[in-house]
Amino acid sequence: MTVINRRKFVAAAAGTAVTAAAAGVAGEMLIGKRFRNVVPAVQAAPPAVKVTPPRIVKQKPLPAEDSLNIAGLSPFYTPNGQFYRVDTSLTIPQVSAATWQLRIHGMVDNPMTITFDELSRMPMTEHDVTLTCVSEAVGGGYIGNARWQGTLLAPILRKAGIQAGADQIVMRDVNNMTIGVATDPVLDGRESLLAVGMNGQVLPAAHGYPVRVVVPGLYGYVSATKWVVDMEFTTFGAFNAYWVKQGWSQQGPIKTESRIDVPKAKTSMSAGRATIAGVAWAQHKGIEAVEVSVDGTWYTATMAAQDTIDTWRQWYYAWDATPGQHVLQVRATDKSGHTQTAVKHRTEPNGATGYHTIQVNVT
Numbered sequence: 001m002t003v004i005n006r007r008k009f010v011a012a013a014a015g016t017a018v019t020a021a022a023a024g025v026a027g028e029m030l031i032g033k034r035f036r037n038v039v040p041a042v043q044a045a046p047p048a049v050k051v052t053p054p055r056i057v058k059q060k061p062l063p064a065e066d067s068l069n070i071a072g073l074s075p076f077y078t079p080n081g082q083f084y085r086v087d088t089s090l091t092i093p094q095v096s097a098a099t100w101q102l103r104i105h106g107m108v109d110n111p112m113t114i115t116f117d118e119l120s121r122m123p124m125t126e127h128d129v130t131l132t133c134v135s136e137a138v139g140g141g142y143i144g145n146a147r148w149q150g151t152l153l154a155p156i157l158r159k160a161g162i163q164a165g166a167d168q169i170v171m172r173d174v175n176n177m178t179i180g181v182a183t184d185p186v187l188d189g190r191e192s193l194l195a196v197g198m199n200g201q202v203l204p205a206a207h208g209y210p211v212r213v214v215v216p217g218l219y220g221y222v223s224a225t226k227w228v229v230d231m232e233f234t235t236f237g238a239f240n241a242y243w244v245k246q247g248w249s250q251q252g253p254i255k256t257e258s259r260i261d262v263p264k265a266k267t268s269m270s271a272g273r274a275t276i277a278g279v280a281w282a283q284h285k286g287i288e289a290v291e292v293s294v295d296g297t298w299y300t301a302t303m304a305a306q307d308t309i310d311t312w313r314q315w316y317y318a319w320d321a322t323p324g325q326h327v328l329q330v331r332a333t334d335k336s337g338h339t340q341t342a343v344k345h346r347t348e349p350n351g352a353t354g355y356h357t358i359q360v361n362v363t
Contacts, residue, residue, distance in 0.1 A: 065305040068314045072262040073277045076307070076314065077128075078144035080204050086133045086142060086220065088242070093174045093227045097210040102194070106170075106232035109161030116210060119194065122151040127191040127216075130281050130312045132254050134219040134243075135347050139259050139356035143281070145311050148214045149197030154187045156194070162187075162233055168250075170239055171213060172230035179225045180241030181215060182251050183233070190216050190284055191310070194228070216310035217284030219252035219351060249350035256282040256340045258290060258315075258332040258356060265358035271323050276301075277316035278356075282334035283309075290315040293329040293355075301330075309335065321362045329355040 067076040097116045105111040126149045133142035157169075162183065169186060171179045186192045192215040196203050203209045208226030215223035221243040236250050244250050258280035263269055280287045286309030290301040304314040333339040344354035 062307065063305065066307045068277065068304045068316060070262060070275060070277045070314075070316055072264075073314060073316075074261050074279050074312075076145060076304075076311075077199055078146060080146070080199055080201060080207070083144040083146060083198075083207065084133065084142045085206055086135065087226060088177055089173075089175060089227075092205045094205075095174050095210055095227050095229075100210050101229065102211065103230045104157065104160045104233075105230075106234050107163040107166035108233050109163065110159065112160050114156065119151060119196070119211065122156075124149060124151055124196075125191070125193075126150075126197070127193065127214075127310065128308050129191075129193075129214055129216045129310045130283055131214070131220055131224055132281065132283070134221045134248060134252055134351050136257075136352065137347060138257065138344070138352050138354045139358075140352075143259075143312070146199050148193055148195040149200075150193035150195035150211075150214070153192040153194050153213065153215075154189075157186065157231070160233075165235060166233040168234050168236045168239065170232045170234055170241055171225040171228055172232070173225055173227040174229050175227070177225075178239075178241040179222060180236070180239065180244060180250065181213075181218065181223050182236075185218060185223075185253075186215060192216070217254055219254055221248060222250075222252040247349055252350055254281070254283045255351045255353060256280075256285070256287075256332055256334045256338055257353075258330045258340065260328060260330050260356050260358055262316075263328075263358075263360050266360070268361045268363060269321060271321050271362050274319045274321040275316055276319050276328060276330075277314070278330060279312040279314055280330070280332035281312035282332065282336075282338075283311070285309060285338075286335040287313040287332055288335045288337070289333040291331050291333075292317040292319075293327075293331075294319060295327055298331075321360075323362050326360050326362060327357060328360060329357045331355050 062076055100116045102114045126147055128147050130145040136142040167183050169181050169183055195212050195214045198207055211228055213225040213228050260278040262277040276292050280290045286306055290303055291298045292301050299317055301315040301317040306313055331340050341353050342355050345352055
């Protein structure tokens with residue numbers, strides 16, 4: 001955790017008009033029980049008001065040992081413009097920091113409402129967290145890593161006086177979309193944030209401007225509320241949030257998984273020394289080891305240093321490729337000692353499992 005200059009960063013957020021590039025940003029929503037692509041979100045024109053140009057806090061560089069310089073490997077930090085987006089908003093909500101408020105109520109002794117100005121006076125921090133969507137297929141792309149800037153959520157919620165038995169927080173966005181998160185993970189000491197910044201920039205509109213929630217270790221459908229304006233303490237027995245009504249599990253801890261980025265599936269490559277590389281993740285547990293299989297024989301991969309236990313970890317294996325068709329697989333072991341399962345399972349109801357498997361042709 002790194003403490004940052006909250007006044008500079010939040011002043012930048014408060015003075016920024018809500019704008020976003022629609023190109024390349026695809027909204028997704030769940031129809032029935034499955035996610036489907038929808039048309040790209042179109043950003044409405046911002047209100048014609050004078051704003052002060054933002055002064056962005058410069059992001060501190062990542063230690064060199066935390067990142068591998070391998071062509072084709074996912075960069076440690078996912079650029080904001082390439083970060084996946086999954087939500088139910090067909091257009092990006094226009095939310096003004098000047099009018100934004102967060103209401104905290106329900107099973108609490110002291111209901112409260114926080115304005116953005118009040119939020120800006122709270123201690124600010126930054127923390128690297130990898131977010132994953134429950135609809136992420138094995139080897140898929142609904143995952144990204146960023147440095148999030150904001151204030152810790154748990155101290156704010158504790159001030160409301162949480163009542164016994166309140167095991168769920170129902171979070172609502174500006175469009176009244178509901179996401180239910182278990183109370184315990186938010187309060188157990190992990191760096192859950194009310195985030196106002198992403199990768200050293202003011203939080204983009206497409207990712208929740210002016211304020212969103214980031215909870216390490218949980219799939220986004222039970223934690224990553226963008227454009228958040230309301231948090232109601234209740235119980236899982238009393239309320240089912242939106243995704244649960246569509247058939248997904250009430251609670252969604254992220255499963256230990258891994259992916260091959262290099263080489264790509266069905267690649268034709270020359271015989272000789274080659275690099276197999278990718279990323280592995282076990283948010284809020286951390287990655288202990290990665291193994292690569294070539295035609296059924298497992299080898300230990302070399303890993304970059306672990307930034308935080310809440311981020312993915314890059315890895316690679318140097319392979320002496322011989323001519324012919326080859327099957328490559330990867331598996332990860334987290335720091336609790338659990339190795340991801342080879343059993344294939346679809347994304348519903350609580351995340352896909354199995355080894356990412358590709359075939360390559362060596363000539």
